[in-house]
Amino acid sequence: MDKALEWLKNNSDLLIHYGIQTILAIVIFIVGNKIAKFVGKLTAKGLEKRKVDKAVASFLSSIVHALVFAAVILMALSQLGIQTTSFVAILGAAGLAIGLALQGSLSNFASGVLIIILRPFKAGDYVEAGGKAGSVQKIEIFSTELRTPDNKVIIMPNSAIMGGPITNFSREATRRIDLVIGVSYSADLKQTKEVLESVLNAESRILKDPAYTVAVLELASSSVNFVVRPWVNSGDYWPTYFALMENIKIALDDANIAIPFPQMDVHLHKDA
Template sequence: MEKAEEWINYGLELAKEFGPKLLTAILIYIIGSWVIKRIISATRKVMSKSKYEESLQKFLLNLFSWTLKVFLIILVISRLGVDVTTFAAVIAAAGLAVGLALQGSLSNFAGGVLLMIFKPYRIGDLVEAQGVLGVVKEIEIFTTKLVSPENKLLIIPNGAMANGNITNYTAEGQIRVDTVIGVDYGEDIKKTKEVLLGVLTSNPLVLKDPAPSVNVLELADSSVNFAVRPFCKPEHYWDVYFATYENCKLALDEAGIEIPYPHQVNIRKPE
């Protein structure tokens, strides 16, 4: 019975000593979290009005948010009576150990910063990097997310993106569609070029400037190959690509121009 009373008294003393500090720390955390949300929301509105790029907005807001949260946690811990200087030393030592263990992640973080500064691509751009092709969906602190033509989500570390070759098909606002159409050697070259060029100029997705072109590409073994090259906006690339092949075939058939293909000849043995 006496031990129980001792424990109760000990608990009451602890509650009396640390209770106010704990309640204050909880209150500081709740209010601080609310204030941080307000600050981030206000900062987001300011960035939107200043027409910051969407990817840069997300990056800076995430960085700013985590910085404020770290300061809040330090403030809460100091209110509990923990020596902040000692805590900071422990954090620094732990940070060094974690930094050594997470060199790849730090490299990706640095790569993300470089991508934000130099902006080799933006959200919505069609890019080719690290052996994959896709539209940029999101640029995060550590990774870049692409959506492939097959609608697959591709997640690439920013360290690799910043240090590798990047082909941006959207940056110039237009892209050339390279297709090759072959016709029989007996067909008239000028007439063929007129038919193929007519296909390109009749497609509303093909740009007038730069103008589309049709030229003899090579004299192949069984066909005269034409380089059929329209320009279009990057988002219309596949529509123009497939339409060019289909409409060229239809137009050549209508004009009576033959596209060569293998023929099978049956040779009958003499009786």
């Protein structure tokens, strides 16, 4: 006990020095972490005020936060007396090893950079990518957040998005509705076409330019198939689609034009 007290007495200045340094390092870390978050949020708000896409602002603010936080860690280690130059070298070597082990994460990061540069979509666009579909909410460093029409959140790795086809349903102002309507072979084709055109003419959301198309598509096994292709504003696609399906059925019923079920003729041959 006496030896311990004597050691504390002889090294009290050193303990006080390192104690203060440790406390300062902890304070730097805590305050720096808050500053990093604040700078990240400030960057996002500044980019949004400049009317930068919300997804891009989210991605860039995440990078800024990561860079500031890395600087804070180096400052805290320097306060403890650790030589940051050698630490950075060690960190670089460790980073190479970790990078080889985490190739997927690096691929996600690189894909996120490509998304920002190429901009195949922006926040709010409804897209289909990587086998999933939804509205783009934000782009993070490693992933992109989508929200489905039934309010499910999908976190998609950026590499999965950039690794396949991307369908953007919101980029163009207009979209074409493609319907195939089958009628009986006994139906009057001219009358059927007039009925279909009357339904389209009565729908106010259908655009006049480009003009819609109503034509015989094929003589199928059980029906004569008409193709119905009107153009609408992208935001009116699904409401118009549902309305047309209902109104076409009602109009064909009123005109006594049958929509046939799939059918097959069976011929029986009796042996003599």
